[in-house]
Amino acid sequence: MSSNHPNTSQQLCTLFGEGITKDPSLLNESISICNSYHLSPNDLFYKWEAFAINHLPKGQTYNLHNARELRKLINSQYQSSLATPLKPSNTYATTTFNPSPGLGHILGIKTPKTPISNTGSNGVNSVNPFSTPSRSTYRPNSLSAPDQDVSIANLDTPSGLSLDPRSAVSFSSALSFQPLETLNSHLPLSGSGAQSLIDPPRSTSSSSSKAKQPSRVALAVGTDPKAWNYRYMFEKKGERSQVLDDRIDHFAALIRDVYNLQGTSADEIEFGDPSMPSQEPIYVVGRICPNMLPRNSANAAKIKAEKTSSAMTVKLEDGSEQSKESLAIDDPSGLPKLAETGVMLESSRMMGSGNRIPIFLQKGCKVRYGPNDPGSSPTVGLFPGMIVCMKGMNGGGERFGVEEILMPPPLPHAVTPREELLSNQFNPSKLDGKPINLLTASGPFTEDSNLDFTPWHRLMDEIERGGLPSTSLDSSSTSETLASGRRGMPDVVLLLGPFLPASHPELAMSDLFPSEIFRKHISARLQGLLERSPATTVILIPSTNDIVSAHVAFPQPYLEKNDEALGLPKRVRCLPNPCLFYINEVVIAASTADVLKDLRSEELIMRIENPPANAGNQATASKDAMSRLCRHVLGQRSFYPLFPSPPSSLLPLDISHSHLLSLPSVSPDILFLPSSLKHFIRVVDSTVVINPGRTVQSDSSNLSTNASPSSLASIQISAMSKSDLERGGGSEMEGVEEGLAHKVYERARVEILEL
Template sequence: MPSIEQSTMAPYLGDNVDQEIETMCQSLQNSYALSPSDLFYKLESYRLELAGKSDISTVPVTKELLDDLRQKFQAQLERKQMKQRAASGANTQHGSSPAPGVTPAKRKFTASTTTLTPLKSSPLSEKNGTFATRTDAGKVLETLNGEIEIQLADVTSEKAKITAFMHIKKYQYRTMRQVLLEASEYLDERIERFADLVQEQLAEEIRKSDKPDEVLVTAVERLSNPAAITHDDVIVVGRIVSDSVHAADLSKVNETSVLLETSRRIGSGARVPLKLSLEPHTQGNHQGWFSLFPGQIVALRGCNPSGTTFIVREVLALPELPFAVSPLRTLHQTASLPTRMIIAKGPFSTHDDLAFAPLTELIDQSISAQADVVILLGPFIDTTHPLLVDPDALPYAGLNTLEDLFRASITAELRRLEAALPTVQTFLIPESGEREAVQRHVSFPCPPVGDAKKALGMPKRSKWLSNPAFVAVNSSVLAIANIDVLMQISKVEYLHRAGTNDIFERNILARAVKNLLQQRSLYPVFPGQPDIPLEVSYLGLAEMSVARPDILIVPSEQRYFAKVVDNVVAINPGALTKLRAAGTYAVVDIAPLQEAKNAIAASEETENELMFHKVWERCRVDIKKI
C-alpha cells in the first residue's frame, strides 16, 4: 500500500488542494487499492459524466463529490461480489431434491394464509447506514418562486379535480411488431406538419410587414428543396441527422457531421450536408446561439450553389405552442383553491436494503404536508437491484414473486397514505425499459400497468398512468415523461455559442427543456437511446400538439431543478435514492388564480370567456432532501 507521501494528489489537483480533500482522496486510495493517477482518472471521468455538455470546471472537487464517488465505487464492488456469490452458489444444493420423476409443487401466494412478517435487516444494511443516519432530512435544496406564501385549504374537501388527456387504448399496441413503412410515414409526417406551421408563421409575418421579404413570399407559396441547386437564399424545413451510422449515443452532431433530411414531398427524403455560415445576429429570434441534435426539426434560410452542400445563413425560430386556456367558469370551480403535489422518482429503496425505507419516509412527508396529489415515477421494483438475487435479503417472509414484494411494500404504503388522507389521489407512472419489474410493456410509449393491477392490490385512489402522461390537476395541465430525455439530448447536442450571457446558452438543462417545447414532443430525439426500445410509429403519443403544458415533469439523472422556461414550470425532482444514500423529491404548491377567484359571472358570455392559467406566476416548487 502506498505511503501518504506517495499517495498525494497535489500533482493532479494542484498545490493548493484542501487538506480535507487530500485526506479523503488518500482514504479512497487505501480502501480501493488505487494509485493517485488511477484515482485522478476515475475522478475526472466522473466529473465529465456529471458535467455533461457543460465545462468540467462547473463540477468542482468537493467533499460531497468524493462521497458520491465512494458510493459509486462501493456499489460497483458489491455488484461484483454479488455476481461472484451467485456464480459460486449456482451449483450448490439447498435442501433435499424431490424423488426422480416428481415435479416440485409451485408455491402460491395466498393473502389469507401468508403472513408478511419483517425479517432481519438486509446483510448489506449493517455495513453502511447512509440513509438511516442522514442528518439533513427535509432540507430544502432549491426553491422556485419562494416569495409565494403556502396556503392550505380544508383537507376534508374534495379539491383535486383530475382530467386525463390520453387515449389509453392507443397505448395498448403490441410490441415487437413495428412496421418500417409505418415508422417512416410518422417521421415524414412530422416534417410536413412543421413545414405547414412554418409557412403559416411566414404568412403572418408578411401580413404584418409593409415591405414583405421576397424570400418569405416564395416560401409561403412553396418551401424549397435543400438538395436542389439555388444561388439565392431560400427557406427549407427538415430533420437534423448525423452522418454516423452507429447508435444514438454515438450520433452526436457537430459542424462537420450534420445533415438535413427532407420530407418525401419536398425533397424525396434526401439527406444534404449542412455548412453553418451564419450571419451575425440572425440566429432564431436574434439570440445569437442555437443547438442541434439528431431528430430535431429545423427551419433554415440559405442556399445550395453547388448542389452538394446547403449553406445555412440563418436558423429560423419555430412557431411556439399557444398557452393553455380554460373557460372562466371552469377556472372558478377548480383554480380558486390551492393545490399541493408531491412528486418523487424511483428507485424507492436503497441498494443496501429492500425494506423501502425511503418510500415510507416519503409517505410520512406526504401525510404531514396534507398533499392533494402524489405522483410516483418508476422504477418501483428495480430489476437491477443487487439484493433481488439473494432470497435472504428480502425484508418479508412468504414472498414468491416480485408482485408479492410490490404488494407487501408499495401497496401497503399507498393504503396507509389513503387511510390518513381520504381525499388524496396518487398516480403511478411506470418507467419504460427493462428496469421496471411490474410493467410487461417495455417500449416507449407504454400503457398503464393493466393486467397486473388486481394482482398488485392497488387501493381505490391510486391509479396507473401511461408513459408519457398528460393530465390536468385543478385545471393545471401536466405533461409527464418518465424517460431520461434530458440526458439523451445533452449527450448528442451540438451547441453553437455566441458568447452571450443568455441563460439558455449557459444552462444545458434549461436549453434541453426549451428544445422539448420547441419540438412539441416529450421525446424528439431520433434515433433514441439504445437501452429504450422506441415504437417510432406511436411516438405521436408523446407530442404536445394543442398547447404547451403548465407544468413539465421530466425526471433525469441530471441534477434536480425547478425552472420557468417559456412560461412553463419545468421540474426534475431527482431520484428518491442514490445507491445507498438519500435522494430528493419535489413539493409543488399552486396558489389560487385570483382572477378566477374574484370573478363574478355576470352573464353567460363572461362565463365562457377564455383565460390563461398563469401557473408560472402562482406555482412554488421546493426540492427537498428525503
C-alpha cells in the first residue's frame, strides 16, 4: 500500500505517540520507510512491534536509531523477496507481487501463496485493483517473448512498479520535461537520432542486427591516458611553486605575442618588476592574490580583539594598518578574501623574484579583453589565481598604480576542411543531413533521503521509449516530431558525476557495497539502453565526490571500465575529469568541478573611477554575472583557474598536475560547466556555455535563493547548408584557409528541460 496519503503523518503520530511528534527527524524517517517500501502506517507499526519483541531488549522506545535499524531489516527482507526471478504462469496469470513482507513473515508464520483475484459478475477472475502489479508485466529487453525469465536487473524502477512503454498510460507520463530556457528556439525540432530497437525480433539474428547499426557520430579524444594515472598526496612545495611560476611565464609570452607588445626600436618589451619603483609606465604580468598577513600570534591576537570593535581598520604588530574588509576577519575559514584595499599582484621568480605588491586602479583605467578591444569597461572582475598583464608604475615603491589591464584572450576556435564537414553531415551512412541529438545530465542521480535512484530510472524510462518527450512543439517542428511526440533516441548521452556521492547520508546504512549499488542502478540501465539502441554513444565523466572512483584528486582520471565490480558495459566510454573531446567536428569540453560557484564566491568586482566614455560591448556583458564567470574560464584557458580553491568547495586540487586542467589548443564549441547555481545557457566568445543543472537538487542547494528545479540539457545540432559547403562557402561561410568555422552557436538548439 502506498503511503502518499495526506494523513500519513497524522496516522504515524497517532500510532507511535508523542515521541514521534516531538522529533521531526524520526517522523521524516518513518514517512521515508513507508514511501520506499509501500507500507501503510499500520503496517509500519506492526513491523515495529514484531521487531521490538524479537530483536530489542524490553523497554526500548521507537527512536531514530531504532527506526534506522528497522529500515535495515525491512530492506533485507525486501531484497530477499526480489532475489528469485518470477516466471509468468498460465495457471496464475493474475498473480501479484507484494514488495513488503507481512507481519506473519516477521513472526515466522507461514502463509499460503494464493493468487489475489476478484470474481466479476460473469464469473471471470480479474486482477485486484488494489494489489501491486506483477513484475512479469514488463520486459525491457524483449517485450514479445513470454517464455523468458524476468530478473530484477531488468526492472525500470527499484520499487518494482513498471509499465509497458508502448501502453497509452505510462508511469512517467506525469513528467513534464517543460523547457526552462532555450537557445535558438527558431530552429525546428526534427526528432531524429540514433536508430533504436524498441521491439527486436525474437530470432537468433537479433544480435547481428544490432551489430549492423553503427553510430551516426564519431567520438575522438585527444588526451594521453597515461598522463592521468598519477599518484596524488605526493606533492612537494618546490613542485607546486614551480608549476605556478611556469604558468605566469607562459602567459607572459602569450600576452606579448597576442597584443604585439613591441618597443620603440621594434624590440620586444621586457616585462618589469612591479615591486620596484619606476618613473615610467611598465608592463608587468602576475597572479592576483589576497593580502596575506604574517602568521604570528601577535597579529592573530590583534584580529581577534578587533572582531567586535566598531573601527574600520586593524593596527598590526608592525605598526601598519589594514582595513577589516581586506583582512576578511569575519571569514570563518580564516583565509583572507579579495577586497579593493587588499588586492596583491604576485610576479614570478624570473620577472619579479616572486614578490607581491598591492595594486590600485587609477582613474580612467582601461580593461582590454583582446588585441582589438580598445578598452571600455566601468568594472573589472578579479579573483585569486587570475593571471593578468598590467600597465602602470610604482612611484613610491609601496603600491602599483594600474592604468591599463590586458586580459588573456580565449583560444581560437577549431576549423574543419569542407570535405570532412560534407562527409560528417551529409553521408548517408552517417547523419544524412539530419541533426545530432545530444543529451546531458549531471549528478547526483538519487535523492538524499534514499538510494532508490528514482529520478535516474524515470529519465532512462523516457529515453528508452524513443527519446525525451517533445513538449515544446510549435509550428517550426517537423512532421516527424509532431507524429511521435519524442525527440528521438540520442546519438550521445553525456553523464556527469557524481553518480553515487561519497557524502550521501544513506550510504553508511546500506546493506550493499557502493560498487553493487552502482552496478544495480547505473550499469544495469546503461546495458539496457545500449541493447535497445546500439547506435547510441554513452560517455561517463566522474566527480571527485564519487565514492566509486579510486582517484579523488582534481584533475581526476576516468572510471575503471574494466572493474568487474562496477559492471560497466564495454561500449560505454569513460573520460577523465575534465576533458575535451570531439563529436564529429564539434568540440565539446566538460568538467564536474563547480568552478562557477567557486568563482562567484571569490570574485571581486572593482569599479573604475571615471571610466572611458566609449564603454561598449564588454561593459554591457560584464553586467551578466554568468557570462563574466564563463569568460574567466575561457580567457584563463583553464577548467579551474582559481588558486587556491576556496575551503567551502572541498575540492582536492592537485597543483603539480594542474596542466591537465588547461584547454589544450582550441576553445570548445560547447562547454558544460554543471553547477549548483541556477541553470543557464550563454554564448560567450562564440562558445555555447551550458549549466544543465542537477538531476537531483540536494537539500543544501534547495536552501539557496538561487536554487533551480531538477533539470538536464537537450541539444540538437543542425547541419550546415549543403549548397554552401559544396560551392566552397559564401561570404558567411568563409573561414581560414585550412577549413571552415563550425559556428555551433548558430545551428544548435539548446534546451534546459525540467525533470
